[in-house]
Amino acid sequence: MSVRYQFEKIVIVGVGLIGGSLARVVKHKRIAGIVVGVTKSRESLEKALKLGVIDQGTNSLGEALPGADLVVLATPVKTLERQLGEVATLTSDDCTVTDVGSVKANLVEAVASGFPSMLTRFIPGHPIAGRESSGVEASSADLFDGRNVIITPGDQSSFRHIERVTRLWESVGAQVLSMSAADHDRILAWTSHLPHAVAFALVNAMANHAESEVLFDLAAGGFYDFTRISSSDPVMWRDVSLTNKAALLEAISGYKAALDELAKLISSGDSAGIEQYFRQSRDARNLGLKQKSLEQKSRK
Amino acid sequence: MSVRYQFEKIVIVGVGLIGGSLARVVKHKRIAGIVVGVTKSRESLEKALKLGVIDQGTNSLGEALPGADLVVLATPVKTLERQLGEVATLTSDDCTVTDVGSVKANLVEAVASGFPSMLTRFIPGHPIAGRESSGVEASSADLFDGRNVIITPGDQSSFRHIERVTRLWESVGAQVLSMSAADHDRILAWTSHLPHAVAFALVNAMANHAESEVLFDLAAGGFYDFTRISSSDPVMWRDVSLTNKAALLEAISGYKAALDELAKLISSGDSAGIEQYFRQSRDARNLGLKQKSLEQKSRK
Numbered sequence: 001m002s003v004r005y006q007f008e009k010i011v012i013v014g015v016g017l018i019g020g021s022l023a024r025v026v027k028h029k030r031i032a033g034i035v036v037g038v039t040k041s042r043e044s045l046e047k048a049l050k051l052g053v054i055d056q057g058t059n060s061l062g063e064a065l066p067g068a069d070l071v072v073l074a075t076p077v078k079t080l081e082r083q084l085g086e087v088a089t090l091t092s093d094d095c096t097v098t099d100v101g102s103v104k105a106n107l108v109e110a111v112a113s114g115f116p117s118m119l120t121r122f123i124p125g126h127p128i129a130g131r132e133s134s135g136v137e138a139s140s141a142d143l144f145d146g147r148n149v150i151i152t153p154g155d156q157s158s159f160r161h162i163e164r165v166t167r168l169w170e171s172v173g174a175q176v177l178s179m180s181a182a183d184h185d186r187i188l189a190w191t192s193h194l195p196h197a198v199a200f201a202l203v204n205a206m207a208n209h210a211e212s213e214v215l216f217d218l219a220a221g222g223f224y225d226f227t228r229i230s231s232s233d234p235v236m237w238r239d240v241s242l243t244n245k246a247a248l249l250e251a252i253s254g255y256k257a258a259l260d261e262l263a264k265l266i267s268s269g270d271s272a273g274i275e276q277y278f279r280q281s282r283d284a285r286n287l288g289l290k291q292k293s294l295e296q297k298s299r300k
Numbered sequence: 301m302s303v304r305y306q307f308e309k310i311v312i313v314g315v316g317l318i319g320g321s322l323a324r325v326v327k328h329k330r331i332a333g334i335v336v337g338v339t340k341s342r343e344s345l346e347k348a349l350k351l352g353v354i355d356q357g358t359n360s361l362g363e364a365l366p367g368a369d370l371v372v373l374a375t376p377v378k379t380l381e382r383q384l385g386e387v388a389t390l391t392s393d394d395c396t397v398t399d400v401g402s403v404k405a406n407l408v409e410a411v412a413s414g415f416p417s418m419l420t421r422f423i424p425g426h427p428i429a430g431r432e433s434s435g436v437e438a439s440s441a442d443l444f445d446g447r448n449v450i451i452t453p454g455d456q457s458s459f460r461h462i463e464r465v466t467r468l469w470e471s472v473g474a475q476v477l478s479m480s481a482a483d484h485d486r487i488l489a490w491t492s493h494l495p496h497a498v499a500f501a502l503v504n505a506m507a508n509h510a511e512s513e514v515l516f517d518l519a520a521g522g523f524y525d526f527t528r529i530s531s532s533d534p535v536m537w538r539d540v541s542l543t544n545k546a547a548l549l550e551a552i553s554g555y556k557a558a559l560d561e562l563a564k565l566i567s568s569g570d571s572a573g574i575e576q577y578f579r580q581s582r583d584a585r586n587l588g589l590k591q592k593s594l595e596q597k598s599r600k
Contacts, residue, residue, distance in 0.1 A: 128520045148518060177518075190506060191519040195526050197562060200581040202498055205558035206490060207584035216588030217595075218448060218477075219491040220428045222529050224592075226495050227585055229522050234578035241566045241574050252563050256556065258505035262497060263552050266541045274541050278534035281500040284507035285531055288516030289524055295517075 006171060007032040007164075011068040013061065013083060015039045015048045017131060018100045019074030020139030023053045025172045028141045038064045048136045065090035070164065073099035077239035081110045088115035096161045097122045098168075102188060102236075104152045104181035106243040112154075119156040123165040124181060126150045126188070127174060134233040145173035152181040189247035193240055194255055197248065199230040200237070306471060307332040307464075311368040313361065313383060315339045315348045318400045318427060319374030320439030323353045325472045328441045338364045348436045365390035370464065373399035377539035381410045388415035396461045397422045398468075402488060402536075404452045404481035406543040412454075419456040423465040424481060426450045426488070427474060434533040445473035452481040489547035493540055494555055497548065499530040500537070 010026055012019045015037040023035050037054035038061055039045045045057045058064050061083060065071065068091055073080045080101055087097055097118065101107060104124045111122050129147040131138055149169040153162050166176045179187075206215050241248055265273040310326055312319045315337040323335050337354035338361055339345045345357045358364050361383060365371065371387055373380045380401055387397055397418065401407060404424045411422050429447040449469040453462050466476045479487075506515050541548055565573040 128518065131522075147520075150518075187511070187514060187518055190509065190515050191523055195502060195523050197566075198498060198502055198559070199526060200578050201559040201562050202495060202555060203581040203585045204562070204577060205555045207580055208558065209490065209554065211487070212584070214487060215490050216584065217591065218428065218450075218487055219588065220447075223491055223495050224585070224589055226499060226526060226529055229526055230578075230581045231585055232578075232582070234575050234582055237578050238571060238575040242569060242571060245566055245569070249563060249567055252559065252566075254509070255502060255505045256559065258508065259498070259501040259552065259556065262501050262504070263549060266497075266545055266552075267549055269542060269545070271538060271542060275534050275538040277504060278500050278530075278532075278537050280507055281503040281530045282532070282534055284512070284516065285503045285524070285527055288519065291517065292524075 005031065005033045006167060007070045009034050009036065009068045010070045010072065011036045011038060011064045012054070012072045012074055013038045013064075013087075014073065014075035014079070015044065015054060015057070015136050015139075016074065017134050017136075017138045018127060018129070018143070019072065020048060020051075020053050020136035021129075021141065021143035022072060022074065022100070022172065023048070024139055024141040025144065027053075027055070029171060031168065031171050032070070036064045036068070044136055051136065053136055053139060061086045062090060068095050070168065071095060071097045073097070073101070076233075076236045077101045077103055077106070077243045079239075081107065084110055084115055084118075088118045093117075093121070095121065096164045098125045098151075098165045100125060100127055102126060102192065102240045103243040104184045108152070108154060108181045119154060120158040121161045123157055123161050124152045125165055125169070126152075126184065127169065128192075129174075133231075134236070142173070144169065147174045149174040149176050150184050151176055151178050152184050153178060154181070185244050186247045189244055189251040190254075193244055193248045194251040196229050196232060196237055197241070197252055198255065199227050203227050203230045305331065305333045306467060307370045309334050309336065309368045310370045310372065311336045311338065311364045312354070312372045312374055313338045313364075313387075314373065314375035314379070315344065315354060315357070315436050315439075316374065317434050317436075317438045318429070318443070319372065320348060320353050320436040321429075321441065321443035322372060322374065322400070322472065323348070324439055324441040325444065327353075327355070329471060331468065331471050332370070336364045336368070344436055351436065353436055353439060361386045362390060368395050370468065371395060371397045373397070373401070376533075376536045377401045377403055377406070377543050379539075381407065384410055384415055384418075388418045393417075393421070395421065396464045398425045398451075398465045400425060400427055402426060402492065402540045403543040404484045408452070408454060408481045419454060420458040421461045423457055423461050424452045425465055425469070426452075426484065427469070428492075429474075433531075434536070442473070444469065447474045449474040449476050450484050451476055451478050452484050453478060454481070485544050486547045489544055489551040490554075493544055493548045494551040496529050496532060496537055497541070497552060498555065499527050503527050503530045 010032040012023050026032050034055045037048050037057040048054050049057050127149045129143050169176050310332040312323050326332050334355045337348050337357045340359050348354050349357050427449045429443050469476050
């Protein structure tokens with residue numbers, strides 16, 4: 001009797017933090033018959049094979065894609081757009097295609113305009129799980145455990161492919177939420193892209209300060225914790241910024257209004273106003289944290 | 301033969317995170333004959349006594365101060381200013397007075413104008429060690445281990461009192477740096493007060509967003525790590541903002557320029573510029589972190 005896998009052959013394009021972690025847990029939980037990784041550099045390919053993250057590896061999409069019943073695109077957003085053509089032509093009509101990118105509308109547009117026949121089987125996805133460290137060395141099989149994965153199926157998405165992507169993520173411990181690509185991009189601009197921009201800007205301002213060496217030296221641990229996300233991959237965040245430009249600029253502008261309000265309170269010496277402002281921030285964050293932990297408990 | 305302590309009687313005014321941690325390590329390392337804590341609320345007094353953080357406690361400065369050879373003021377900046385009078389009159393000319401506040405120039409001014417005779421023995425200090433949690437429950441004896449403590453003695457400070465404060469902090473594992481109060485305030489505005497303002501503003505902007513509940517729910521762990529410092533004590537940070545107003549507003553304005561530059565790069569779609577901006581931030585932070593860890597190693 002042969003084992004029935006959820007997927008026969010999963011091809012993961014881009015074996016970095018997310019792709020590598022997915023490959024690990026898919027292998028660990030025996031979700032697929034075979035996990036093939038595609039990376040452009042020979043070095044990271046060898047690393048992924050040596051670490052046992054993937055079963056097989058290649059730097060060629062043409063070699064990897066035929067015979068896949070699931071393709072997961074885990075390359076930076078801009079690279080991903082360039083790979084759509086090969087994916088569309090080298091996979092069968094029955095192959096499910098998804099991605100893990102942080103921006104969705106641009107991708108849906110690229111598929112709709114370039115490869116409309118793939119719209120039924122391309123189900124955009126975004127696991128809300130990241131670390132500031134990147135690369136396959138940072139990957140781990142429990143990265144998605146208890147995390148949210150947002151999928152953004154469209155009108156033409158086939159139910160069967162939505163189900164397959166949903167089951168994949170649920171199998172690796174995540175909870176799947178569905179929303180429109182536009183909603184996703186607007187929300188993520190606030191919850192993820194804005195915080196990164198804010199952190200990058202803070203470190204940048206300090207780096208360009210005349211006394212930057214003293215500043216970095218005297219910054220306490222709290223500062224380094226706070227700016228941890230500004231050590232994230234510059235290429236990935238460049239692509240995110242460019243592809244979610246409108247929503248991110250709107251979030252930055254909303255943020256600047258909040259900062260201006262604080263500066264105004266400080267400038268006018270409004271003691272009660274400042275305290276109220278800080279208190280509101282603290283309470284909102286604590287409440288959010290509490291609700292998140294309640295949700296996670298209720299899921300277990 | 302009786303034991304010689306570094307201090308006979310240390311009075312710590314304000315037994316919260318910093319005061320409580322100092323009390324703990326002073327007791328643990330037998331740096332003082334007796335550690336007396338002063339807190340205004342009966343509840344936190346009982347907590348501090350129950351936790352064994354202090355030897356004796358009272359809510360009255362008048363009761364605690366006589367006979368002290370070291371007074372450490374560890375109350376929020378504004379409270380501290382109001383306590384200077386009693387400290388000046390109820391301690392002997394031989395008693396060393398220091399504080400742990402995050403802003404120094406205002407305090408030096410308050411002492412110089414109100415209690416000039418205390419200038420020889422009042423040595424302002426600031427341990428660069430904090431946590432977002434506050435209160436005596438959060439205190440721990442190793443809080444200052446390997447940390448920097450900045451002292452800002454003035455022209456009239458007596459060498460003997462500088463030495464005593466320096467020795468206190470070195471005895472609890474910290475490294476003591478000396479600079480002017482103005483330099484301290486300018487540097488700390490960037491390394492500590494600005495990051496707090498930036499984090500408070502980020503959470504505030506999200507809290508005031510029409511979809512704030514969804515935003516806090518979908519924010520990933522990275523967001524909560526990033527904004528951890530916005531859960532800091534609102535009263536303490538209100539006082540910091542008010543007393544270091546000019547330097548903080550200047551830092552906020554420098555930060556806004558950096559954020560504007562990023563927004564401009566994104567808005568114009570300058571791919572290379574954005575990547576370079578992010579890369580610079582990442583490299584600066586990583587370099588700072590590396591140098592800090594080298595320093596800490598060389599101290600051990």
